[in-house]
Amino acid sequence: MTNKDKLGIIAGEGKFPLNIAKEASLKGVEVYVICAKNNAFEKDFEPYAKLCTTMKLGQMSKAIKFFKDNGVSKAVMAGRVQHVNIFSVMPDLRTAKVLASIKDMRADTILGAAINEFKKDGIEFISSSSFMEKCIAQKGVLTKRTPTEEELKSIDLGFKISKTMADLDVGLTSVICDRAVLALEAMEGTDNCIKRAGEIYASAPVNKDASIVVVKVARPKQDDRYDLPVIGKGTIRAMIQAKAKVLAIEAEKTIVLDIEEVKDLADKNGICLTAI
Secondary structure, X not given: OOOOOEEXXXXXEOOHHHHHHHHHHHOOOEEEEEEEOOOOOHHHHOOOOOEEEEEOOOOHHHHHHHHHHOXXXXXXXXXXXXXXXXXXXXXXXXXXXXXXXOOOXXXXXXXXXXXXXXXXXXXXXXXXXXXXXXXXXXXXXXXXXXXXXXXHHHHHHHHHHHHHHHHOOOOOEEEEEOOEEEEEOOOOOXXXXXXXXXXXXXXXXXXXXXXXXXXXXXXXXXXXXXXXXXXXXXXXXXXXXXXXXXXXEOOOOOEEOOHHHHHHHHHHOOOEEEEO
16 A cells, blocks of 8 residues: 555454554555444544544444545454444444345354445455554464473364364364363453363363463454454463463464564463464
């Protein structure tokens, strides 16, 4: 994108959309942000955005109008919106028609249909990794600690399980201990899944000498215009709380926010971070 370009952002929670806004602004791109109500906040984006607004989920017509009125033809979706919020949406007429036309209420189905609807009005969604190339994890161990042979076996099992779950659009994360499944991610998100696994580990009759291993992947047919796998310091903090020792992510398909700080926090707590 050139310095004459404009970028629209539909922002959910977390630092991912904020980092995109910052990087785009530094490159001279005009940024226009729609904050999903109760998930993202205009004050956070004001240093980087030409204009911000807040909308409730389901206000598709209003969102399209905001972008078109400001000459935005390229946009990204970034940041997490609690999946359970989908079921409390009060849709406008256009959104209601889209929801009535889709086969199910999986996130992948809903977001894909929404992107196609924006495209009808000349608004194209580009990769949510745009401007974030330096944060994409490359293959290899990213921390001082490397996985043990036993942990590698759990990683292998977790990768297969996570890929199957991701293909079904259930979740992207599995938590393994001693080559047994502790927890699978659903609507609660990765960090809460890890915390839940820690609670199960504490009370379940599992080998307490075995490490808790977390494996997060991309969907087999990942659409990089939305919902790329993202981890950050919050993920490492959840692992510390759960006493997890290994986090395996999918190389070249996962965004690591504040990557140097993430690695430092992992190192200080004896956690292995590896991109596979």
